[in-house]
Amino acid sequence: KxxxxxxxxxxxxxxxxxxxxxxxxxxxxxxxxxxxxxxxxxxxxxxxxxxxxxxxxxxxxxxxxxxxxxxxxxxxxxxxxxxxxxxxxxxxxxxxxxxxxxxxxxxxxxxxxxxxxxxxxxxxxxxxxxxxxxxxxxxxxxxxxxxxxxxxxxxxxxxxxxxxxxxxxxxxxxxxxxxxxxxxxxxxxQARARADAEFWERNKNAKIKRLEDTIVERDNTIAENQKIITENKKMLAEKDAELLRLQKELAKFKANQSSIT
Structure with a gap:
């Protein structure tokens, strides 16, 4: 009162x-x-x-x-x-x-x-x-x-x-x-109060689980992107090496042509 x-x-x-x-x-x-x-x-x-x-x-x-x-x-x-x-x-x-x-x-x-x-x-x-x-x-x-x-x-x-x-x-x-x-x-x-408490606890746990799943999915996406980036870097390095090799062969070819002339 x-x-x-x-x-x-x-x-x-x-x-x-x-x-x-x-x-x-x-x-x-x-x-x-x-x-x-x-x-x-x-x-x-x-x-x-x-x-x-x-x-x-x-x-x-x-x-x-x-x-x-x-x-x-x-x-x-x-x-x-x-x-x-x-x-x-x-x-x-x-x-x-x-x-x-x-x-x-x-x-x-x-x-x-x-x-x-x-x-x-x-x-x-x-x-x-x-x-x-x-x-x-x-x-x-x-x-x-x-x-x-x-x-x-x-x-x-x-x-x-x-x-x-x-x-x-x-x-x-x-x-x-x-x-x-x-x-x-x-x-x-009372039954209503106890039921409410349990409901909100389950609701909170469900939100936490969804958040954890989102974080895991995000981490997996980041890892996959990192893998792709690494593979792209490797491919780029291989292309650079191939380009360098071709440039050397071209230079060698031009040198041979000059000596013949």
Whole structure:
């Protein structure tokens, strides 16, 4: 509740009901490398929040976040009015910088008129929190303590967790929850999150394999070209030698003709 309130700039008291619609079951532990936080929350039965954490850059986050948010937005049943659709806010916690040329700690993207900037709809937004650029946190980010939440996610030791959570009951509760989960070493993702992680891993491996094949093919092409160049040089040397021989014979022939004359 406190995390969502901070990220969406809400008062925690305004959040009366938080329902996780895809609850994570505690079970088999998985490594940090593979861990993908994927939680969908119904807030006050009035808006849907997708929270996802990505530790490694798969170079597809814009498309991935739009796809996930759109999936949540497509929520109406047959016969329901479009105006009844609940707002959807996607929040991504990334352990990398999404746009290297425009680094930003906490960015919000909305549907707006390209010319005037007029908001098309407030029911769809995508938020990106860069865990690697806490140094870029604005005064507003700090006012809502978003930077402290980011530090909580980045903490590597329990001492760091305690220091970050100091004097903040919400952060302290979150750090205690993290401690409990980690101490038991039991986190099992829901089927969708696990399947997604495996899919993106297979996709990455396939890209690496294609790249390796391309490199091998390129190396083979280079080797073949080098062979052709070597053969051409050999042929050229042979032709030069033959030309030199013919020039010598011609000179000898001319010399003999001169002596006869």
């Amino acid at each position: 406190a995390l969502i309130a901070a990220l969406l700039h809400l008062k925690k008291e305004s959040i009366h009901d938080v329902v996780i619609t895809n609850p994570i079951e505690l079970g088999a532990a998985i490594s940090d490398k593979d861990f993908i936080l994927d939680i969908r929350v119904n807030l006050n039965n009035a808006q849907l929040i997708d929270l996802e954490m990505q530790m490694s850059n798969e170079y597809n986050w814009p498309e991935r976040s739009i796809s996930y948010a759109a999936r949540s937005f497509d929520q109406l049943n047959s016969g329901e009015e479009y105006k009844e659709v609940l707002p959807v806010h996607s929040i991504g916690f990334l352990n990398f910088t999404l746009f290297e040329d425009q680094p930003e700690f906490f960015a919000t993207y909305e549907l707006r008129n390209k010319k005037t900037g007029h908001l098309y709809s407030s029911k769809f937004s995508i938020h990106v929190l860069d865990l690697t650029r806490i140094d870029l946190a604005t005064a507003e980010d700090q006012n809502y303590e978003i930077d402290r939440w980011a530090k909580l996610f980045k903490a590597k030791t329990w001492e760091e967790l305690r220091m970050v959570a100091k004097n903040n009951p919400d952060l302290l509760q979150a750090s205690n929850d993290l401690y409990t989960v980690n101490a038991d070493e039991i986190i099992r993702q």
